[in-house]
Amino acid sequence: MPDTNENEVHEPTGGRPIWSGTVSFGLVSVPVNLFPANRSGKVALHMVTEEGTPLARRYYRPRDDKEIGSDDVVRGFEVKKGKFVVIEDDELERLAPERTRDIDLKQFVKADDIDAIYFERAYYLAPAGAGATKAYKLLARVMEDEQLAGIATFVMRAKEYLTAILAENGILRAETMRFADEVRSPAEIGLPKAMKAKPADVKRIVASMKRLTKESLDKRELVDRSAQRLEALAKKKAKSGADVVKVELPEEAQQGNVIDLMERLRESLKNAS
Amino acid sequence: MWTGEIQFGSVKLPVKLYSAVKDKSIHFRILDAKKHEPVKQHMVDAASGTVVEYHDARRAVQVGKNRLVILDEDELESLEPESSREIEITRFVSPDAITHQWYDRPYYLGPNGDTGTYFALVQALRDQGKEGVARWVMRNKEYVGALRVEGDHLMLMTLRHADEVIPASSLPAPGGRDVSKRELEMAHQLVETMVDEFKPAAYRDEYRDRVLELVDAKAKGKVLRMPKAKAKKTPASLESVLEKSIAAASRGRKSA
Numbered sequence: 188m189p190d191t192n193e194n195e196v197h198e199p200t201g202g203r204p205i206w207s208g209t210v211s212f213g214l215v216s217v218p219v220n221l222f223p224a225n226r227s228g229k230v231a232l233h234m235v236t237e238e239g240t241p242l243a244r245r246y247y248r249p250r251d252d253k254e255i256g257s258d259d260v261v262r263g264f265e266v267k268k269g270k271f272v273v274i275e276d277d278e279l280e281r282l283a284p285e286r287t288r289d290i291d292l293k294q295f296v297k298a299d300d301i302d303a304i305y306f307e308r309a310y311y312l313a314p315a316g317a318g319a320t321k322a323y324k325l326l327a328r329v330m331e332d333e334q335l336a337g338i339a340t341f342v343m344r345a346k347e348y349l350t351a352i353l354a355e356n357g358i359l360r361a362e363t364m365r366f367a368d369e370v371r372s373p374a375e376i377g378l379p380k381a382m383k384a385k386p387a388d389v390k391r392i393v394a395s396m397k398r399l400t401k402e403s404l405d406k407r408e409l410v411d412r413s414a415q416r417l418e419a420l421a422k423k424k425a426k427s428g429a430d431v432v433k434v435e436l437p438e439e440a441q442q443g444n445v446i447d448l449m450e451r452l453r454e455s456l457k458n459a460s
Numbered sequence: 461m462w463t464g465e466i467q468f469g470s471v472k473l474p475v476k477l478y479s480a481v482k483d484k485s486i487h488f489r490i491l492d493a494k495k496h497e498p499v500k501q502h503m504v505d506a507a508s509g510t511v512v513e514y515h516d517a518r519r520a521v522q523v524g525k526n527r528l529v530i531l532d533e534d535e536l537e538s539l540e541p542e543s544s545r546e547i548e549i550t551r552f553v554s555p556d557a558i559t560h561q562w563y564d565r566p567y568y569l570g571p572n573g574d575t576g577t578y579f580a581l582v583q584a585l586r587d588q589g590k591e592g593v594a595r596w597v598m599r600n601k602e603y604v605g606a607l608r609v610e611g612d613h614l615m616l617m618t619l620r621h622a623d624e625v626i627p628a629s630s631l632p633a634p635g636g637r638d639v640s641k642r643e644l645e646m647a648h649q650l651v652e653t654m655v656d657e658f659k660p661a662a663y664r665d666e667y668r669d670r671v672l673e674l675v676d677a678k679a680k681g682k683v684l685r686m687p688k689a690k691a692k693k694t695p696a697s698l699e700s701v702l703e704k705s706i707a708a709a710s711r712g713r714k715s716a
Contacts, residue, residue, distance in 0.1 A: 213650045213705025215698065224561065224626050232531075235520045236505050236512055239528050243506040246499040248492050254509070255492060260499055263491040264675045271489065271496050272678045274671070281686040282670045295651050296658035303617065304480055304610060305660060306560040311631065320636040321643075322698055328639060329647045335655065340663055346485055347667030349660070357633035362560070367660040369484050371568070373613050376478045378570045381579060381612035388580035389587065395469025396552050396588060404557040408550060408593055411621035413602045416539050421521035421529050430530040431523070449626060459634040 204451075206343045207315060208288040210326065210352060210359070216289070217314065217322045221343075222452040224309035224360060228411050230418045239432030279345045290350065290361065292337030298353055301336060305349070305364040312352070312359040313455035320459040327354040336362075358456065462598055463572055466581070466607070468549035473581060474572035475547070477598075480615065481566060486671050541597045547616070549592040549607060558591060558606050561627075562619040569607075569614040578614065585609045646702040653709040 204220035211217070234242040246255050263271035280287050314323040330337065336351040348363040425431055466473040489498045502511045519536060520528040571578035585591070585608065592607030594616060606617045639647075677684040 212654070213709060214701050215647075215650075215705060225620060225624050226626060228621060228624060230521060232519045232521060233528065234503060234517045235528065235530060237516070237518060239518075239520060239530055240508075241506045241528075242503040242512055242517055244501055245504050245509075246490065246492075247502055248495075249497045249500055250495065252500065254504075255499065259493045260490050261493045261496070262488040263496060263498070264486070264488055264671075266675060266679045271491055271498075272675045273491065273496060274488065274674065274678070278674060278686075279671070282674060283667050284687065286667065293654065295655045300658045302610075302660075303560055303563060303608070304566050304615070306563050309561050309625075311626070311628075314634055320634050321639060324634060324636070325639045325643055325647045325698070327634075328644060329651050332648070333651070335651065336658075338658065338663070340665075340667075342667050345671075347665045349663050349665075355628040356631065358628050358631055360628065364660075365481055366484070366663060366665045368665075369481055370660075371478070371480050371482060373568060373611060376480075376568055376570070378478075378568060378613050379575055381582070382575065384580035384583040385576060388577060389583045392471055392577075392581055392584040393588060395471050396584060396590065396592075398469060399549065399592075400552040400588075400590060402554065402557075404551065404553045404593065406622045409562070409604050409619060409622040411602070411623075413539065413541060414621070417521060420531065420535060420539060421523055424531070424535070425523040425527070425529045430532070432520075432528050432530065433526055434528055436522070436526055436528075453631060456634045457632045459636050 204313075204315075205310065208290065208341070210290045210292065210312065210337075212292045212326060212337060215322050215326075217326060218316050218319045219312040219323070219359070220315045220455060221310040221312055221361060222449075224311050226449070228414045230414045230421070232417070235432075235434075239430075239434055241434060241436060276345075283342050283347070286340060286347065287342040290339045290341040290352065292339050292352060294338045295330070295333075295335045296338060296351075298330075298334050298336040298351070301351055301364070304370050306351075307348075307363045307365055310361045310363070311452055312361055313452055314459045315455070323359065323459070324357065326352075327357050327359050330354040330359075331357070464545045464547045464596060464598070466547045466549060466569075466594075468592070471577070471581070473574060473577050475569040475578070475614070476572045477616065478568045478570060479565075480568045480610075484665070484668065486668055540600060541602045543600065544597050547594050547596040547607075549594050551593040552588070552590040553593060554589065555591050555608070558593075558619065561625050563606075564618040564620050566610075567616045567618070568610070569616055579612075582609055582612065582614060585614075643698055643702065646699065646706060650702055650706050650709060653706070653712075 204222055206221040209216045209218050246260055248255050261273045263273050266272050314320045331354040336353050338351055340347055340349050349366050351362045351364060353360050462477040464475055466475055492499050503517060504511050518530050520530045523529050594605040594607050596603055604619045606619055608615050674684050
């Protein structure tokens, strides 16, 4: 069995926020819910049986291959080959109780000064509960006015994230970032040192570049062509009626579920007071 | 390591791809709660619970509510992208055209033979202030990416596909009353006391260290001391909290 990363075990969230806690600056503390700012493409391959029944992943006891429920498993860390130390959920939470509940912005930096290599994944923050909105809007406004990013670390799903909180359109966004020791340098990789380019080479390249240059990027250029081919094939086959099955899909497997999560975020922003 | 060739117009540049990041997350295993042995995982028929071997599983696409269409082996094969070493640059745009919300995974590119053209491309991108939009097939998967300069070298940043990013402009700004001028001034003042340069090395994944300490202590049968959470007071009016924050921040500055 491949090594299983606990952080991936509990996906998807089924419409619930991925993290709930506070964002603080100074002594001001804003209760927020985090929602993913990315979604997976709308076409996905499901694993099914010959008859088309969806497959699910289940745990089995190694001794006798007997199925065990998700309540009968624990998380373990391998300290020696075959020897594990069990780590309980509440122990993980107690390791850093503050950072598990609070994104404490102790530093603000120019948003443009953060190098591209650090950014990992984005989440939108929605104000949570009555009274949260005013402080939320205040923080968003100040950061947007000054084009600043607030920096903090926080713990989500048993992992610490370096994060930048940014504001756009009055909405706060958390961008998780890689820690400095998770980024490799050109020297570490062994890339050659910079050398001076021949002007004739640069000129030739620039000429080719200019023919392809545009001011803006048409999002159609980022289209997932594999997904498009998959969708086209599925539609064509569905029309012919071949191999089409009716099944009961669980709620979280329905295609519309992604939209629901966005709806939740939209609602929490709209109803903020 | 993957090797490919950047191509656009008359330019051809053979490159090697190196991951610019390394994963340092702690990986746990899922164990049987009683015997503490790693569990096995099987795919099962969700309805009956019968185990289905990997090679017996089929692939299907949803084509409507509770409707699936099953694809056979040949059809799946016909979908696979043609394997190629080409990294096609389809477009050059200004860097603001691709915001970091699209970024997925960074790769450094190194020259694979032609160092002269490699650094000429670095120079050209830098002079023109542009990034390239790239498409390529790597290990049977299609990617879109941004070709950019990072320091003195070329970087290929894989990008999320169209529709995978939810833009802030598609969301409603939070409702409720506007903030007052006074609150805004104070918040500006407070935030300004905390403005600094971004120094990534100043932040450490201390939690990872703590998890490893906990593992170590437990392996030795010791008890690890856990920090106590400070109780947070419910704030009074926003204005008075801002006032106290500014006072605390300026005290901190003086003593520093």
